[in-house]
Amino acid sequence: MKRVGVMVNGRKAHAAEAVRRVAAEAAAVGLELLADSRAAAVAGAVPLCPLADFQKSVEAVLVLGGDGTVLEAARQFQGQDLPLMGLNIGSLGYLTCVGDAQFGEAVRALRHDSFTRDRRATIASRIVREDRGGEDLADALNEVVVSRGAACRLIWLDLELDGEAVMTTACDGLVVATPTGSTAYALATGGPILLPATPALEIAVICPHSLSFRPLIVPDSATVAIRLARESAAAPVVSVDGQDDIPLAFGERVELRRSPRGVTLLHLPGYNPCSVMSRKLGWGGR
Numbered sequence: 001m002k003r004v005g006v007m008v009n010g011r012k013a014h015a016a017e018a019v020r021r022v023a024a025e026a027a028a029v030g031l032e033l034l035a036d037s038r039a040a041a042v043a044g045a046v047p048l049c050p051l052a053d054f055q056k057s058v059e060a061v062l063v064l065g066g067d068g069t070v071l072e073a074a075r076q077f078q079g080q081d082l083p084l085m086g087l088n089i090g091s092l093g094y095l096t097c098v099g100d101a102q103f104g105e106a107v108r109a110l111r112h113d114s115f116t117r118d119r120r121a122t123i124a125s126r127i128v129r130e131d132r133g134g135e136d137l138a139d140a141l142n143e144v145v146v147s148r149g150a151a152c153r154l155i156w157l158d159l160e161l162d163g164e165a166v167m168t169t170a171c172d173g174l175v176v177a178t179p180t181g182s183t184a185y186a187l188a189t190g191g192p193i194l195l196p197a198t199p200a201l202e203i204a205v206i207c208p209h210s211l212s213f214r215p216l217i218v219p220d221s222a223t224v225a226i227r228l229a230r231e232s233a234a235a236p237v238v239s240v241d242g243q244d245d246i247p248l249a250f251g252e253r254v255e256l257r258r259s260p261r262g263v264t265l266l267h268l269p270g271y272n273p274c275s276v277m278s279r280k281l282g283w284g285g286r
Contacts, residue, residue: 009065066090147173
């Protein structure tokens, strides 16, 4: 590669230092950087390029931050097929799995095309309102959640697969996750870990009012539908990758399926998702 973009979560404590380090590494190997407004503000001589112009200007994007910053980038570049490489200046860093000591290696990998590509599935969802048509939501790299929102009361939800009823549950909400998202909110509900290439979706209940429910794995060819089973004093919301709170009223439903779009992540040579799980999540530790 000859030219890449860089975006940064400026709220991170070491954001400015990290951008300047990446800029210095890029200059040393002849890799041209273009920075979004937040990165350009701290990067010195790196030219400014609006995010809206990245698709026509760069070959990939370096994302400096935590996993939330990668989710933000995935939404920003939805449908543009711009590869993302996450550099961790956050905490967990499961998606941003390039560590602080590897920034130079990452820059050199981009310059010399020695990285690996990893195509991740996303979820397309829409809210169907019988009287007002449908509202398409942004694609989810991690998960779509239907929850009780800020109210401290459970809600009743119906779950359907391909038009067939599966269950009605009283709970705090439902999580529909991609394999990527199986290590995020779905994992916190007690769900299983899916390897990134698994052609499936995971459905998990948040705090079910039942002892019998277990997470459900379904083919990613299925259409999932969620609706309120009864009116509730709570004000349920739909959230996509934790970046929305869209009200869901009684009589409306959320329809979800695998998106025809996806997200390409770039990794250092030798990337192994199991190694990342072991290192970041303590998986298999004693």
